[in-house]
Structures are given as structure tokens and as C-alpha cells.
Amino acid sequence: MLEAFGLSDPGCVRTNNEDYFISDKACGIFILADGMGGAQAGEHASRISAEYLYSFLLSMGGVDGLVTLESGFVEAHRAVREVAREHPEMDGMGTTMLAALEVAPNQMQVASVGDSRAYLASAGQLSLVTRDQTWVAEVGSKLGLSADALKSHPMRHVLTMAIGSEEALRVDSQVVSFDVGDQLLLCSDGLHGVVEEQFLAAALLSEKSLSEKCHYLVEAAKAKGGPDNVTVVLIQVV
Numbered sequence: 439m440l441e442a443f444g445l446s447d448p449g450c451v452r453t454n455n456e457d458y459f460i461s462d463k464a465c466g467i468f469i470l471a472d473g474m475g476g477a478q479a480g481e482h483a484s485r486i487s488a489e490y491l492y493s494f495l496l497s498m499g500g501v502d503g504l505v506t507l508e509s510g511f512v513e514a515h516r517a518v519r520e521v522a523r524e525h526p527e528m529d530g531m532g533t534t535m536l537a538a539l540e541v542a543p544n545q546m547q548v549a550s551v552g553d554s555r556a557y558l559a560s561a562g563q564l565s566l567v568t569r570d571q572t573w574v575a576e577v578g579s580k581l582g583l584s585a586d587a588l589k590s591h592p593m594r595h596v597l598t599m600a601i602g603s604e605e606a607l608r609v610d611s612q613v614v615s616f617d618v619g620d621q622l623l624l625c626s627d628g629l630h631g632v633v634e635e636q637f638l639a640a641a642l643l644s645e646k647s648l649s650e651k652c653h654y655l656v657e658a659a660k661a662k663g664g665p666d667n668v669t670v671v672l673i674q675v676v
Contacts, residue, residue, distance in 0.1 A: 443648040444671040450664030456480035457669040466540025479531035518602035532602035549611040564639035571599040628668030
């Protein structure tokens with residue numbers, strides 16, 4: 439059985455929140471999107487993509503979940519692009535999207551586009567499940583630049599893939615197996631780009647409740663300046 443809690447906050451700098459999440463433990467569907475685009479278009483992109491994917495997954499009824507989740511990403515991508523075509527003021531809008539779908543007992547498929555991340559806390563260790571689709575991860579890291587240089591590089595926030603972009607969609611996807619007590623953290627870069635992974639690990643491995651952990655992580659990001667919207671969804675096998 440799954441337990442889950444989600445929380446989103448605009449942070450300390452931005453007046454609007456372009457993050458959007460859906461947490462449905464009964465259906466085993468968890469989605470997080472981090473929008474981008476001017477004139478509040480990012481808010482629309484994240485909401486449209488998350489709600490479209492959620493509706494798509496519900497309509498499919500979990501049939502062949504591995505293929506279904508990736509197909510849902512493609513359909514959400516098309517939906518965001520169609521809205522942008524119909525509304526010129528939203529041209530260029532896009533969003534990251536991260537989703538976890540229960541595909542079997544104690545197994546979840548995790549799929550992502552962009553740089554929102556999923557972490558697995560298991561057996562006292564924290565591991566990164568997803569792969570960032572960013573310039574730093576896909577280009578900069580292959581140029582021999584140091585970790586410190588990449589952290590301060592002017593291209594460090596540039597995505598190489600997003601829902602709504604003009605490129606053919608590349609969906610990163612894998613299946614994660616769980617034991618009782620394991621936790622899966624979905625988060626936007628307002629958290630993982632601000633708070634160190636050691637802090638994330640300590641929080642998840644603490645004795646706090648899921649709700650307390652989510653609030654603790656959001657407040658930690660805000661204590662470091664909260665430069666971006668921050669969203670967390672925490673899922674646990676109980």
C-alpha cells in the first residue's frame with residue numbers, strides 16, 4: 439500500500455507558482471511539472487501537461503503501464519503545443535514533467551522530461567533515479583569541465599528537452615522496485631537545485647512523517663533564499 443504527501447510553494451522571490459503536481463495514491467499516479475514561459479504561460483503549460491497526463495492514465499486503466507506512461511507524455515506534449523498554437527500569447531511555453539506510476543505491487547515506473555528529479559531512499563541510502571535533460575548533464579559534463587565550473591556555468595539552467603518544445607520528445611523512463619519503508623521523492627529544481635543531496639537524504643531517513651518531511655524540505659529551500667518555486671511529492675510503501 440502506498441502513502442503520499444505533496445506540497446508546493448512559490449518560494450521567496452517569485453510572485454507566481456509555475457509548478458503543479460497531482461498525487462493520487464489510490465490510483466498510484468503521481469505527477470509533477472515545472473512550467474516556463476512568459477506572461478504566466480508556464481503556469482498553463484505545467485497544469486495542462488499534468489492534467490492531460492493524469493486523465494490519459496485514468497482513461498487507459500493501467501493497461502500495459504510501461505508503454506502507457508510514455509505514450510501519455512507524448513500526448514501531453516502534443517496538447518501543450520496545440521494550446522500554444524491556438525493562443526499566440528503562450529507561444530514558447532513549456533514545462534518539465536516527472537511522473538511515477540504504480541505498474542505492479544512494489545514497482546513503479548518513473549518517467550521524466552527536463553530536470554525535475556526523482557530520488558529513491560532505500561536501505562539507508564539516497565539514490566538519484568532520473569537523468570537531467572540539461573546542457574550541463576548532456577553537453578557540459580562531456581567537455582571535461584570541473585563540477586565547480588559546471589555549477590556556475592551560464593548554461594547550467596538550460597534544458598535540452600521540455601514538454602511543449604519543438605523537438606521530438608525524448609522520455610527518460612525506468613522501473614523502480616520498492617521494499618516496505620522505501621520512499622520516492624519527486625521534486626522540482628526549486629528543491630534539488632538549492633538544497634544539497636546530503637540534506638535530502640537526512641530528511642528522508644529521519645523519523646518525521648511524510649507531511650513533516652515535505653514541509654521541512656520546502657522550508658529548507660526557502661531558508662536558502664527560495665529563488666524558485668519549490669514542489670515536493672513524497673511516496674512511501676507501507
